Amino acid sequence: MARHVxxxxxxxxxxxxxxxxxxxxxxxxxxxxxxxxGLMNRCPHQGAALCEGPLIGLAQSRDPGEIEYTKLGEIIRxxxxxxxxxxxxxxxxxxxxxxxxxxxxxxxxxxxxxxxxPYVAETIPVTVESDYVVVEL
Amino acid sequence: xxxQFRESQExxxxxxxxxxxxxxxxxxxxxxxxxLYPYLAKRWQHHLEVYGVHAYQGMMEGPPYPKAQPNxxxxxxxxPEGGPQGSSLSFMQKQLLDRNNVQLGxxxxxxxxxxxRNHELSAALCSAINDWQIxxxxxxxxxxxxxxxxxxxDGLSAAAEIRERAGDKNFVQVLLxxxxxxxxGQRRYWPIYQAAEEAGLPVGVHAFGFGGNxxxxxxxxxxxxxxxxGHSQCQxxxxxxxxxxxxxERFPKLKMVxxxxxxGWAPSLAWRLDKVWQRLRSEVPHVKRPPSEYIREQVWWTTxxxxxxxxxxxxxxxxxxxxxxxxxxxxDYPHWDYDEPSRVLPAGVSEANREAFYLGNAKxxxxxx
Ligand code: FES
Numbered sequence: 001m002a003r004h005v006x007x008x009x010x011x012x013x014x015x016x017x018x019x020x021x022x023x024x025x026x027x028x029x030x031x032x033x034x035x036x037x038g039l040m041n042r043c044p045h046q047g048a049a050l051c052e053g054p055l056i057g058l059a060q061s062r063d064p065g066e067i068e069y070t071k072l073g074e075i076i077r078x079x080x081x082x083x084x085x086x087x088x089x090x091x092x093x094x095x096x097x098x099x100x101x102x103x104x105x106x107x108x109x110x111x112x113x114x115x116x117x118p119y120v121a122e123t124i125p126v127t128v129e130s131d132y133v134v135v136e137l
Numbered sequence: 138x139x140x141q142f143r144e145s146q147e148x149x150x151x152x153x154x155x156x157x158x159x160x161x162x163x164x165x166x167x168x169x170x171x172x173l174y175p176y177l178a179k180r181w182q183h184h185l186e187v188y189g190v191h192a193y194q195g196m197m198e199g200p201p202y203p204k205a206q207p208n209x210x211x212x213x214x215x216x217p218e219g220g221p222q223g224s225s226l227s228f229m230q231k232q233l234l235d236r237n238n239v240q241l242g243x244x245x246x247x248x249x250x251x252x253x254r255n256h257e258l259s260a261a262l263c264s265a266i267n268d269w270q271i272x273x274x275x276x277x278x279x280x281x282x283x284x285x286x287x288x289x290x291d292g293l294s295a296a297a298e299i300r301e302r303a304g305d306k307n308f309v310q311v312l313l314x315x316x317x318x319x320x321x322g323q324r325r326y327w328p329i330y331q332a333a334e335e336a337g338l339p340v341g342v343h344a345f346g347f348g349g350n351x352x353x354x355x356x357x358x359x360x361x362x363x364x365x366x367g368h369s370q371c372q373x374x375x376x377x378x379x380x381x382x383x384x385x386e387r388f389p390k391l392k393m394v395x396x397x398x399x400x401g402w403a404p405s406l407a408w409r410l411d412k413v414w415q416r417l418r419s420e421v422p423h424v425k426r427p428p429s430e431y432i433r434e435q436v437w438w439t440t441x442x443x444x445x446x447x448x449x450x451x452x453x454x455x456x457x458x459x460x461x462x463x464x465x466x467x468x469d470y471p472h473w474d475y476d477e478p479s480r481v482l483p484a485g486v487s488e489a490n491r492e493a494f495y496l497g498n499a500k501x502x503x504x505x506x
Contacts, residue, residue: 045480046475046477047477047480048477049213053212054212079213080211080212080474081473081474082205082206082473
């Protein structure tokens with residue numbers, strides 16, 4: 001599993017996302033309240049660039065008239081037909097058994113470790129002082 | 138070091154189907170509120186500024202239900218130069234026509250002057266939108282063809298507009314909407330069918346419109362999702378009316394295209410019509426043949442929103458009844474329920490049927506060489 005340094009942490013503040021192509025694959029990395037998640041930027045339904053959609057919450061209902069709205073900012077809604085996917089897992093909410101987006105583990109590593117590793121990206125000048133978001137592919 | 142990544146500019150998955158296709162339902166939009174003014178007499182420009190547009194729908198500022206995405210459109214379809222989705226030719230060329238190898242694109246402008254209480258204003262706006270379609274779209278890209286938008290509630294002025302455009306190669310069909318003041322088979326609309334038949338132009342009936350009636354046959358529903366389903370109910374009653382009022386009998390060369398309301402319901406509607414016609418034929422003696430015969434001979438169907446049953450054999454059963462020669466592929470660009478050409482037809486379709494579905498039927502129906 002190769003690891004890819006994609007940005008210094010200060011370039012990806014909470015609530016933002018970065019769309020990239022890594023090894024020819026379109027991928028988006030999200031910062032949700034300080035946690036990082038990687039997702040394939042292609043909708044399994046008809047192939048839209050999924051991660052260009054808005055981040056919403058999850059509306060659920062136990063009984064008619066009772067609406068619970070949770071996971072605020074953790075659900076991505078496809079810019080075409082509006083299917084909803086959980087950013088943490090890639091799970092789909094309208095047809096979880098058949099459809100899932102590929103999720104890629106993402107996390108932060110200190111500059112010192114990314115400089116040493118075999119996975120330093122040339123296009124980002126890596127300095128030892130800063131932390132970096134790393135995606136595993 | 139073999140890591141390469143770059144900022145992604147992707148707006149959708151790469152081209153997978155390179156074969157030429159037709160797209161029989163494209164919605165061009167105006168970039169600005171006053172974009173039609175150059176095509177409107179001063180009198181109507183002033184009228185719009187002072188009085189605005191008065192639709193049949195009461196108490197209405199915008200569409201009666203909020204749409205699922207801004208302007209009911211794909212979120213990636215905003216042109217880079219600004220303006221609403223569908224308002225830029227160059228962006229439409231890039232995002233839709235070039236990317237999907239669209240050889241024939243049929244324009245169906247919406248919200249354009251149909252269903253307006255003031256019939257003179259309705260006629261003026263429709264004529265303006267037709268000029269605008271030539272100026273802004275069809276004269277600039279030969280792949281694009283326009284639909285003649287007509288003031289539908291006034292059959293006579295609508296027929297006049299059709300006759301004026303007849304023979305103009307920029308236009309390939311007449312455009313009506315499914316929701317009107319009365320069901321589409323009624324006499325007020327006959328001049329439209331007569332003029333279209335004379336001109337050799339199919340009449341497209343696109344889901345939508347505001348006729349002043351509730352959005353479903355059982356009244357006003359609570360949710361937008363019910364309006365979405367209601368389109369097919371509305372189209373079914375429009376088609377039943379066309380058959381039972383004898384429109385197909387009176388205009389035997391008339392071709393109708395059912396646009397954006399599905400087609401899975403076609404067999405069951407036809408079976409039901411046939412059955413009740415056998416018993417109640419004497420009520421409508423002008424309907425001389427079983428209703429299904431008119432439907433199969435004179436009706437075409439655009440595919441979007443493509444039926445998507447769990448078992449694909451069910452889809453093929455429906456299509457086999459309708460006929461592989463009757464379906465016209467459409468994306469509904471830039472609207473949010475867009476169908477991606479490479480993803481709608483499952484495997485297992487013969488090459489000839491595929492070709493007819495994606496391109497051949499449309500070229501034949503619309504007379505494109
Ligand atoms: S392509 Fe994403 S929901 Fe259809």
